[in-house]
């Protein structure tokens with residue numbers, strides 16, 4: 001009995017031509033420009049990106065990939081963090097024992113915890129380096145000023161996330177690091193009982209800003225619960241919202257920053273328009289009917305309008 | 320305890336503390352990237368158009384960007400996995416509010432600020448300076464009106480901005496973090512990383528206030544504050560910040576300062592002078608044992 005050679009082409013057709021497959025993947029994977037564009041457009045995750053970017057925007061020597069790595073670490077932290085929450089109770093009596101249990105008796109417990117901790121420290125490092133890169137390439141300059149401000153908020157949120165998490169193991173390292181960190185709060189001018197004008201305003205250790213932060217006069221059970229809720233719910237949600245805005249603004253500000261240059265095609269197009277203008281003005285006896293200086297028009301920017309020029313979306317500035 | 324520990328053993332014990340590793344990593348990466356951006360700036364500064372301008376043509380995100388992201392993610396995941404397998408997150412003795420460790424250190428990324436506590440009272444080091452850093456960072460895009468250097472590496476076209484930020488980040492942030500992490504031991508005394516921590520070391524504090532250096536004591540004999548000392552201290556600080564005003568007076572006519580305008584200039588001058596002030600205070604302490612420049616019953620600077 002001769003073994004029949006499987007008809008690859010037919011199998012492929014059967015797999016890729018049925019309703020289930022087609023409902024998931026909406027286009028083929030033939031390597032052409034259209035499918036490459038659709039790969040990005042049809043994918044909810046990839047469509048954070050534009051279809052095309054400037055070549056230096058994909059150059060790791062330019063961006064260092066630091067913003068992207070920061071985001072990747074945030075995702076890793078979310079996943080490992082959820083797993084840690086299965087084993088951890090934010091109660092002073094249990095917290096430390098839960099950590100011991102996780103480190104000694106849970107399969108892959110130490111690995112998950114280590115991933116979470118080192119990703120957190122890594123994120124603090126990469127967010128600082130990302131900011132450094134953005135400064136060095138002057139990428140905060142118009143039109144990206146506001147996205148820089150959002151970035152600063154993200155920097156602060158990253159520190160706060162890391163700091164609130166630092167308390168949760170509830171060991172000596174944790175409570176004393178957080179004690180040292182939050183001791184500063186009592187020196188806040190006007191708000192802390194050891195800050196300038198604090199005592200004069202009647203502030204004591206049980207009614208000042210630090211008391212509000214800790215839920216007590218020292219780092220204790222109330223602080224643990226507060227930091228836990230902030231760490232696992234409030235701060236991640238706020239950070240996620242700010243990241244969404246951050247990414248949205250990157251697109252709306254015209255993509256990754258770069259020197260202002262005219263691409264070859266744009267230059268050609270502009271030359272064509274110029275010659276046409278000359279011809280028309282010649283025909284009409286020299287009147288400049290084009291008004292020549294439409295200041296809102298910049299062919300390089302995403303909407304055909306110059307984003308530095310205020311309102312990129314206002315209809316008046318559209319050509 | 321042990322037979323005899325060498326300097327190398329102490330050094331390793333500092334480096335091997337799990338939570339010290341990230342500080343070392345930051346130092347290494349910061350050094351690498353300052354070299355990298357320096358090199359890219361030099362290349363751009365020696366050409367008429369920056370390298371980035373020649374890479375401004377568009378490529379398709381799939382595959383040219385997505386593959387970079389994919390590879391980067393794999394590399395990051397590998398590094399993180401190796402790190403998580405080889406170094407365990409620390410878990411010390413259970414929390415004990417009655418037992419204060421010496422030294423008590425904040426997480427490494429705040430050790431720069433904790434280090435500043437040596438030179439400033441907590442309301443400055445722990446509250447005012449962090450606030451100024453955050454507000455100052457947000458202000459940067461609005462006070463830097465130099466249109467050049469937007470979207471490419473350059474030093475020549477914006478030397479002041481690059482130098483100021485690099486100094487602030489590398490020296491006042493990274494170096495102070497390394498200082499607080501590796502060079503501070505019990506009693507927050509200075510120890511080299513290759514030295515044993517002696518918890519009983521006593522360093523005599525003989526710091527004096529700046530006015531006292533010129534013969535004006537801070538306190539009168541009856542322990543009330545000496546108004547002359549307060550006046551001298553306040554005058555010094557006022558004179559320092561008024562440098563900004565005199566520079567403005569002298570330069571306000573020039574095109575650049577006209578374009579900058581008084582508000583932008585004021586904010587820039589205040590932030591730059593404050594940053595310089597931090598450095599000056601650190602030097603005053605290290606070289607002249609100055610405790611405060613201005614000491615009052617309400618606050619000290």
Ligand code: HEM
Pocket residue numbers: 063064065066067068069070071074127130131134137139140144147148149150151152154155158243246250255256257258456
């Ligand atoms: C959780 C923190 C952050 C995340 C996840 C994040 C993510 C990103 C990503 C993925 C990009 C694309 C380009 C790149 O990778 O470099 C980017 C660009 C940018 N980021 Fe962030 N970022 C964060 C924090 C910051 C901070 C702290 C700043 C500044 C203070 C900042 C300012 C900017 C600006 C201005 C851009 C546009 C840069 C350009 O067009 O060249 N971001 N960010």
